Amino acid sequence: MPEPWWRSAVIYQVYPRSFADGDGDGVGDLAGLRSRLPYLAELGVDAVWMNPWYPSPMADGGYDVADYRDIDPVFGTLGEAEAFIGEAHALGIRVVVDVVPNHTSDRSAWFRAALAAGPGSPERARFWFRRGAAPGEPPNDWQSIFGGPAWTRVPDGEWYLHLFAAEQPDFNWTHPDVHAEFLDVLRFWFDRGVDGVRVDSAAVLVKDPDAEPDGLDPYTDRDGVHEIYRGWRRLADSYPGRMLVGEVWLPDQLRLARYLRPDEMHTVFNFPFLGAPWDAAALRAVIDDTLATLAPVGAPATWVLANHDVTRTVTRYGRADTSFSHDDRKHGMPVDPALGLRRARAAALLSLALPGSAYVYQGEELGLPEVEDLPDDLRQDPIWRRSGHTDRGRDGCRVPLPWSGVEPPFGFGSAEPWLPQPPDWKELTVEAQQSDPSSMLSLYRAALRIRAAELGDGAMRWLPSDDGVLAFTRDSGLTCVVNLGSRPVPVSGEVRLASGPLDGGRLPPDTAVWLH
Known part of the structure; x- marks a missing residue:
């Protein structure tokens, strides 16, 4: 019996707004993605992971989901998504979708009903509405992961919890409606042929704002979260070949392993590897720790160098401090681009040779650097606003891809992209690299060919x-x-x-x- 596909897969992360623009509005979409599927097949990836493509006001790049069973018009239609899934499958590429279970959009039907229904209503019970601790004060001192208070007051005087932006109210996972809703969302996408689900912010669903301090983190890695994922796993197992991958940022590897027990997630992202500095002892320690942690639960490792939330690898490895932390993105720290590129190329071969699966963030295969000089008035990441303009956020790793030509928009589409591309990216386009045997793109293509034949799990x-x-x-x-x-x-x-x-x-x- 062949091993499950996700144990050895190379999964390519698509940030839809920035991959390819098919309709000429400056924003990436399904039409652009479908036209570029042959590129992904030639690259040699086994699956694509789609960042959220659902209807959203885009207060947080689509992670403020208004409707989990449809496609945002800026990206296309549900019919186009279904066609994309079929076309990807025809090329041997599986599809993983992003599901965001911790919070929704403040424009979602459920939250609008909660605001209209008022205090004490069944509609509000699906969220965390509370009275203030004192007049004009929030219920407690919790802070948002994006900066600032984690509570926002509504006109009738109650406050609602949002661990992220104010436009992202948290679900109350003690409510049965929330459990039923997300099981139905998973069924909806599995029925449309989706092969896997990436679970956003997977460790923070369970919380108790009313509890007295007990020495534990009040909303991260609470024990009750595991019963949620056991239910999800039972559903996934009823659809053969489906997998769950969790976004779980935890420093304690033994706690992390609990999410990978045989009746929970299939895999989680390897963030200690992503954040490790370019240092042999540090990387070996992470690799050893990863494999030792996963062996008792029989889960495969994942190797990740970058994603839509972190500084691009070429830039990070060109700095004096090559580690990554969300607490300090090191914006403005001097960068040696040639050194960063050399190390990023070496890191690609390291990560692709290790046992397990690997993730490639779009543009990694082109050696794209972080764009650190975006005009402030074009920044869209809520971290920029909520930090009081002290943290420049994540927009610099989300700049649209360069495909061809010698000036912007570099074949991304026919209009000015939603974030500007640097003019010197003319040397980094797919067109410029595909016939250059020494390019980053050629390195990735060659590595993935060898990996498919000789590497993977083991x-x-x-x-x-x-x-x-x-x-x-x-x-x-x-x-x-x-x-x-x-x-x-x-x-x-x-x-x-x-x-x-x-x-x-x-x-x-x-x-x-x-x-x-």
């Missing part, structure tokens, strides 16, 4: 290596060596793929090689 074994060097071998006999030190190191064997030129039989710093 075992790995560390090999003796110098300080600053990671070396391991896989079941197929392929060996990966990554030099994170400051001096060239000798390597031997048949070179299958290298992230940069070798110096005779020596591997230069910030370079990786696959050998047999």
Whole structure:
């Protein structure tokens, strides 16, 4: 019996607003995505993960969902989404959709009904409405993850909870209507052929704003969250071949493993790996910890370098501090672009050689950098506003992709994109890279071809290596060596793929090689 597809898959993350614009309004859409499916097939990915494509006022890039069973008109129609799923499947590409269970939009039918119904109503019981602790004061001192208070007052004097933006009221997961609603949402998309669900903010659903402090985090990783995902898993298992992947940011790896027990999630994102600095000891420790954590529950590892919430890899690896944290995005820190690109190429071969599945964020395969000089008046991330314009937010990693040509919009569409592309991206377009054997795009295509034949899930074994060097071998006999030190190191064997030129039989710093 073949292993489940998600144990070895390379999953490509599509941020729909920024992938490809098919109707000429400056915003990416399903028409653009469908036209570019052959590109994804040629790249060699196994699945695509779609960021939210649902109707939304876009207060938080679509994560303020107004209707979980439809498509926002800016992206297209439900019929187009169904056609896209079928066309992707025809090319051997599975589809994963984003489901946002912690909160909805303040424009959703449920929340509008809650506002209209008033205090004490059944409609408000689906959310966290409370009276203030004192006149003019919120019920407690919880702070929003996006900055500022986590409570907003409505005209009748009650307050509602929102762990993110004020436009994203939190659901009350003690209410049976909420459980039933999301099970139905999962059925809706599984019935349309979706192969998996990415669960947004998966650890924060259960909370109790009325409880006395008990020494635990009041809304993160509460024990009750696991019963929710057991119900989701039972439903997913009734649709053969479907998977659940959780966005779970937890420092405690043993707590993280609880989400991956055989009756809960299939996988979670590996954020410790994403946030680790470019340092051999730190990366080896994360890799060892990941595999040791997952082995007892039998879950596959995932390897992630970037996504729509974090600084792009090329920029991060070009800084003096190469780690990532949401608390400090290091905007404005000096960047060595050549160094960042060299390390990002090596990191790609490292992550794709490790056992398990891997995620590629759109534009990673092109070596796109973070755009840090966006005009402030064009920034749309609510973090920028709620931080009092002290945190520039995540827009810099969401700039539309460059496809072709020598000036913006670089084939993204026919109109000015919703975020401006840097003019020097003319050297990073798909068109410019696809015939260059030394380009980042060519590196990814070659790596994914080899990976499909020889890598994926399974075992790995560390090999003796110098300080600053990671070396391991896989079941197929392929060996990966990554030099994170400051001096060239000798390597031997048949070179299958290298992230940069070798110096005779020596591997230069910030370079990786696959050998047999």
